[in-house]
Amino acid sequence: MAAVGSDEILPSSGMASPTSISGQVPLDQAPRLKGRHRLLQNLQRISSSPSLTRRARSHSAGYQRDGKASLSCVSLSPAQCWADPSASSPSQIYGALGTNSPPSTAAPSPGSVRIRTIEALQNGPQTSVPLPADVRSASRSMLRQSSESGLEEIDQTTATDAQQVTQEVKSSINFWQDMPYEIQMSVLSYLTPTEIVRCSLVSKAWHQKCFDGQLWSRIDTAEYYTKISSDALLKLITSAGPFIRDLNLRGCVQLREKWLSDGEKISDACRNVVNFSLEGCRIDKTAIHYFLLRNPRLEYVNMSGLSSVTNSAMKIIAQSCPRLDTLNVSWCSHVDTKGLKRVIESCPRLRDLQAGEISGFDNEDFMQLLFERNSLERLVIHRTDVTDESLKVLIHGKEPEIDLLTDQPIVPPRILKHLDLHNCANLTDDGIRCLVRNVPLLEGLQLSQCTELTDDSIMEVVQTTPKLTHVELEDLDKITNALLIELAKSPCAERLEHLSVSFCEALGDYGMLAILKSCPRLRYVEMDNTRISDLSLIEASYRVRRRGYGTDLPQVGLHIVAFDCINVTWAGVREVLSSNSYLPRALKSSSTVVTVRESGEGSDETPTPSSSQSPLSPIMPVLKYPKEIIHLKCFYGWQMTVDEHNKRVLRGSLTSANNLARKWADYMMAAEEAGTGGAGARRRRRRARDAERIYNIDDDDDDSLGPFVGRRRRARSGGCTVM
Numbered sequence: 001m002a003a004v005g006s007d008e009i010l011p012s013s014g015m016a017s018p019t020s021i022s023g024q025v026p027l028d029q030a031p032r033l034k035g036r037h038r039l040l041q042n043l044q045r046i047s048s049s050p051s052l053t054r055r056a057r058s059h060s061a062g063y064q065r066d067g068k069a070s071l072s073c074v075s076l077s078p079a080q081c082w083a084d085p086s087a088s089s090p091s092q093i094y095g096a097l098g099t100n101s102p103p104s105t106a107a108p109s110p111g112s113v114r115i116r117t118i119e120a121l122q123n124g125p126q127t128s129v130p131l132p133a134d135v136r137s138a139s140r141s142m143l144r145q146s147s148e149s150g151l152e153e154i155d156q157t158t159a160t161d162a163q164q165v166t167q168e169v170k171s172s173i174n175f176w177q178d179m180p181y182e183i184q185m186s187v188l189s190y191l192t193p194t195e196i197v198r199c200s201l202v203s204k205a206w207h208q209k210c211f212d213g214q215l216w217s218r219i220d221t222a223e224y225y226t227k228i229s230s231d232a233l234l235k236l237i238t239s240a241g242p243f244i245r246d247l248n249l250r251g252c253v254q255l256r257e258k259w260l261s262d263g264e265k266i267s268d269a270c271r272n273v274v275n276f277s278l279e280g281c282r283i284d285k286t287a288i289h290y291f292l293l294r295n296p297r298l299e300y301v302n303m304s305g306l307s308s309v310t311n312s313a314m315k316i317i318a319q320s321c322p323r324l325d326t327l328n329v330s331w332c333s334h335v336d337t338k339g340l341k342r343v344i345e346s347c348p349r350l351r352d353l354q355a356g357e358i359s360g361f362d363n364e365d366f367m368q369l370l371f372e373r374n375s376l377e378r379l380v381i382h383r384t385d386v387t388d389e390s391l392k393v394l395i396h397g398k399e400p401e402i403d404l405l406t407d408q409p410i411v412p413p414r415i416l417k418h419l420d421l422h423n424c425a426n427l428t429d430d431g432i433r434c435l436v437r438n439v440p441l442l443e444g445l446q447l448s449q450c451t452e453l454t455d456d457s458i459m460e461v462v463q464t465t466p467k468l469t470h471v472e473l474e475d476l477d478k479i480t481n482a483l484l485i486e487l488a489k490s491p492c493a494e495r496l497e498h499l500s501v502s503f504c505e506a507l508g509d510y511g512m513l514a515i516l517k518s519c520p521r522l523r524y525v526e527m528d529n530t531r532i533s534d535l536s537l538i539e540a541s542y543r544v545r546r547r548g549y550g551t552d553l554p555q556v557g558l559h560i561v562a563f564d565c566i567n568v569t570w571a572g573v574r575e576v577l578s579s580n581s582y583l584p585r586a587l588k589s590s591s592t593v594v595t596v597r598e599s600g601e602g603s604d605e606t607p608t609p610s611s612s613q614s615p616l617s618p619i620m621p622v623l624k625y626p627k628e629i630i631h632l633k634c635f636y637g638w639q640m641t642v643d644e645h646n647k648r649v650l651r652g653s654l655t656s657a658n659n660l661a662r663k664w665a666d667y668m669m670a671a672e673e674a675g676t677g678g679a680g681a682r683r684r685r686r687r688a689r690d691a692e693r694i695y696n697i698d699d700d701d702d703d704s705l706g707p708f709v710g711r712r713r714r715a716r717s718g719g720c721t722v723m
Helices: 035-041 140-172 181-188 193-199 204-210 230-239 253-269 285-294 311-320 337-346 364-373 388-396 429-435 455-463 481-489 509-518 534-545 570-580 585-589 636-650 654-674 681-696
Strands: 218-220 246-248 275-277 300-302 326-328 352-354 378-380 418-420 444-446 470-472 498-500 524-526 555-561 593-595 608-610 628-633
Touching: 181 204, 193 204, 230 253, 253 285, 285 311, 311 337, 337 364, 364 388, 388 429, 429 455, 455 481, 481 509, 509 524, 509 534, 534 555, 534 570, 534 628, 555 636, 570 628, 570 636, 570 654, 628 636, 636 654
Parallel strands: 218 246, 246 275, 275 300, 300 326, 326 352, 352 378, 378 418, 418 444, 444 470, 470 498, 498 524, 524 555, 555 628
Antiparallel strands: 593 608
């Protein structure tokens, strides 16, 4: 191994600095480094290679932080590893300042600062070997090239790895399977029953999830009872049995055999049903009894029209269903008031009793029980044998105390809200008068086809029922326009929504105009087979137009039934059509636009109405539509035109609707003219044919934006005979 040259200590007579070769540094000006500078000053590089024969630097150099060469080890002490091996004392390396003695005799004096000066050995012998190529520091250009190539390789490798990882992630992630079961059920709950059944065909796992009872807590077969088989319906009921709360099997006649063979299985599976409907089903008596016994939580029971329902079923309901709130046994021919009496005695929560076409309502003892309970809010006893005396017992009770001043019975008022007595032939004015001042909460009253009733009793009732909204007086021959005028003056006029006076042939425009003017919330008016004329239709159109205009699409606000009215002509129907698509001139010709003015970044863009056009803002017309329109049911020969006109208005095509009404009016006028005789009959018939042709070729292919934009017309050029 080559000998390492010793460092030379050169004396200097002048001031010495850390960067000068020689000189003397005063003791009082010696720099004192602190912190990391003091630590880094003593860092020296010690090579780990024993075969270094040449070096391109001095024997000892301070550690540089920015150096790119690798370090094998670091010494923190003033090491002597670079000293000459022949030197045996520190005096050969360090010398005292201010002495000119040779290095061999130099010795440091106490208190002096030792400064080591290093000579460059440019022409000296090679004392170290170069670093290996893999650890040798390179130039900046070489480093940049190598770094760029390395980065490219790293990017390629990273992209490849990322692609592989992505593929692995895609192949390993299954969102549906990894999703919690509760969330899967929540997602499936948004599907309709038909869609859930279709999804069950995907796989076995999906089949199990789709028939989970959580999705079938409500089974209403009203929409698909004609499309589902008895086996599928039975499987659905039994699989979701404990979860079912609402079970509506209305019209499911296909379950008749299943009730006979698997009735107990269905009843055992469904133990928590709250609302149960069997209307229109074919079921035997045993299955009904077993199902009622297994479901003590029943609150709503609808068994109307079932001949298999008897008083025995009423007894079971009274014993096992104390929470019953609604019971519908209308048209059950084998049920009478004896069975209903047990239900009323055992079910204190009963609020709704529908028992139409049931015998026994002339029994005053049963009516006395209803009077004492006073818990019914809805009582439907249409087509029954109720009489004036039994109705009085229902309202007054037996032998009530009479007020001497008013001659009225002193009894608590009834809480009835809906009373249906239509087609009770035994009722007269004497029985209806018992309702006066005793049903202040009454909202619906149905007295249709009670042929013995007159204006007097009904007037007294409507004057004392301020919350009345629903009145049906169909087929009452003895009522007149005076009743309608009194109804328009009554306290319930502001709330009245539904009025039915069909087949009351004595009623005409005089009474109906008063109703239309005084009842702003009217929604349904049935007045077919009456003496009303076009005046009533015109007044109804005017009242609906007064409900205003808006930017939303129109909605049906008033239903009018006026067919078989001999005084209603096509002119009145045309007035209704024109009113439905009518837009005031002020709204049609106004130049109100919505503009958005551009301002600073922080300002908000606020649409402002402006009558002038802004060059930077697009013009957006504000389309207006009637808020509500009339749905008219009239003569069947005109009904198709009326329905098509309503369809166009409801979707906002007012221009198209106006064109249809105009063409239909031209056709009707030409048809009337063609039917007259005398001079010019041929010309009138020709005009009628032309009007019919124009009316028949009316198309609705183009949907206009409204009254502001005209519709695009289809080319109607004459073609050749072949085409």
